Amino acid sequence: MIIMDKRIKEIDIYRNKEGLRSDLHDYLVVEAPVTIYLNEEEMVTLLCTPENLEELAVGFLVSEGFIRNKEELQEVKADYDKGNVFVVTTGTSLIAERTFLKRYITTGCGKGTSFYNVMDAKLSKIVDSGLKISAEAILALMKEAANKSELFLKTGGVHSTALCDTKEIIVFREDIGRHNATDKIVGKCFREGIPLQDKILFTTGRISSEILIKVAKMGISIIVSRSAPTALAIDIAKETGVTVIGFVRGSRFNIYTSPERVV
Amino acid sequence: MIIMDKRIKEIDIYRNKEGLRSDLHDYLVVEAPVTIYLNEEEMVTLLCTPENLEELAVGFLVSEGFIRNKEELQEVKADYDKGNVFVVTTGTSLIAERTFLKRYITTGCGKGTSFYNVMDAKLSKIVDSGLKISAEAILALMKEAANKSELFLKTGGVHSTALCDTKEIIVFREDIGRHNATDKIVGKCFREGIPLQDKILFTTGRISSEILIKVAKMGISIIVSRSAPTALAIDIAKETGVTVIGFVRGSRFNIYTSPERVV
Numbered sequence: 001m002i003i004m005d006k007r008i009k010e011i012d013i014y015r016n017k018e019g020l021r022s023d024l025h026d027y028l029v030v031e032a033p034v035t036i037y038l039n040e041e042e043m044v045t046l047l048c049t050p051e052n053l054e055e056l057a058v059g060f061l062v063s064e065g066f067i068r069n070k071e072e073l074q075e076v077k078a079d080y081d082k083g084n085v086f087v088v089t090t091g092t093s094l095i096a097e098r099t100f101l102k103r104y105i106t107t108g109c110g111k112g113t114s115f116y117n118v119m120d121a122k123l124s125k126i127v128d129s130g131l132k133i134s135a136e137a138i139l140a141l142m143k144e145a146a147n148k149s150e151l152f153l154k155t156g157g158v159h160s161t162a163l164c165d166t167k168e169i170i171v172f173r174e175d176i177g178r179h180n181a182t183d184k185i186v187g188k189c190f191r192e193g194i195p196l197q198d199k200i201l202f203t204t205g206r207i208s209s210e211i212l213i214k215v216a217k218m219g220i221s222i223i224v225s226r227s228a229p230t231a232l233a234i235d236i237a238k239e240t241g242v243t244v245i246g247f248v249r250g251s252r253f254n255i256y257t258s259p260e261r262v263v
Numbered sequence: 264m265i266i267m268d269k270r271i272k273e274i275d276i277y278r279n280k281e282g283l284r285s286d287l288h289d290y291l292v293v294e295a296p297v298t299i300y301l302n303e304e305e306m307v308t309l310l311c312t313p314e315n316l317e318e319l320a321v322g323f324l325v326s327e328g329f330i331r332n333k334e335e336l337q338e339v340k341a342d343y344d345k346g347n348v349f350v351v352t353t354g355t356s357l358i359a360e361r362t363f364l365k366r367y368i369t370t371g372c373g374k375g376t377s378f379y380n381v382m383d384a385k386l387s388k389i390v391d392s393g394l395k396i397s398a399e400a401i402l403a404l405m406k407e408a409a410n411k412s413e414l415f416l417k418t419g420g421v422h423s424t425a426l427c428d429t430k431e432i433i434v435f436r437e438d439i440g441r442h443n444a445t446d447k448i449v450g451k452c453f454r455e456g457i458p459l460q461d462k463i464l465f466t467t468g469r470i471s472s473e474i475l476i477k478v479a480k481m482g483i484s485i486i487v488s489r490s491a492p493t494a495l496a497i498d499i500a501k502e503t504g505v506t507v508i509g510f511v512r513g514s515r516f517n518i519y520t521s522p523e524r525v526v
Contacts, residue, residue, distance in 0.1 A: 234274065
């Protein structure tokens, strides 16, 4: 059977089991370099699952502060064969550009301050939308998100992220990168005007400082994960007022910060 | 009980279990920004588990091609409180600097070619050391590495990487980042003159293109993971001749490339 899914590559491998070797037809998750161009300038190359590239590009640019409102976004065109996305805006924010350069130059050319300081300086308390969620809904939605992940079930090589309200999954995205999966959701919501402040982000990945910063910047007040948060992510969650829920497994989970949102 | 382990932070959280909420004393893995200075120039800030910082810095610089032989390395000093590591060498390689800048400028400022092309151009077939490993040894070493991971057992928030010969673990490192854990091993081996060509790298993390490139550059001919490889990692493994073994669980595993090294 030939699968026409660009996210999957078929391969013949060997399986060793209890000392015996057999042939096996298996599926690998595709990892592709995708380059984002902003106003005809090459901006960044991400390694990702090559689907929803328009969303990924817009989400990345919104997360990084290059695009702040919908009116600025003029055109998005993706070339899936070459792995390029071209985004045209009414102009880049000089502040965002400075921060982005600072951050990546820190990660490359030896100028600027540390990543954490740069990001830290920009974060402020999220606006509390009054959102609350029940323990039952947390367990049910995490289970639903896990069952929805076809690509993971087939390849075991991706993280999935689901944007939910208190009842159901609104947007679901899978990617080899945790950050990319989240950016795809940001991009979709930004383009379609789906508000984020009354939503909850579910992820299979660990909650590191970078994910927490992304969530806080979007104004999302609750993040839920199957896995562990880091101490730095929890520090930032306390500063920004985000509720962090981790280790959702079976009928239990941990609440690390702002527990009043879980009822 | 107060734990004097800088890798761990204690926290009081809530545990929800079958609808009931209770207090719980728990442990978070510490995530710290660490800045590497090369010859007094700020080079990069990594988010990592703050131990073995000297190894991390040297390993990063070796992996990126800034240091190529031991004679070039003059001094390594880590300031654990401030999260800085100062490395002094006899001079940086201009070629490495160009590639590094190109790569990160691609990831930042819009110049240069894509990440994959840059890396691809530099890879060549690894030198086959004739190393072979038995199926029993693969299963036994993966199990040993999993049991050795105290920090994971306590926090659930790290990846671990073990450098092994065909009989035992030689170096074991844990970090919130897969890349960092590998770089810590590279750094230790480089400083102590431990050869890598006759060793096997075991990791709990997925095998993405970036990890495969790191392994191939070190001349390691076998990589073993609990998790999945990506299609791009397998393409690079075929090009470079690295044996990729994945999904080591219980009494079974998959062999994706160069199966002749598993006996």
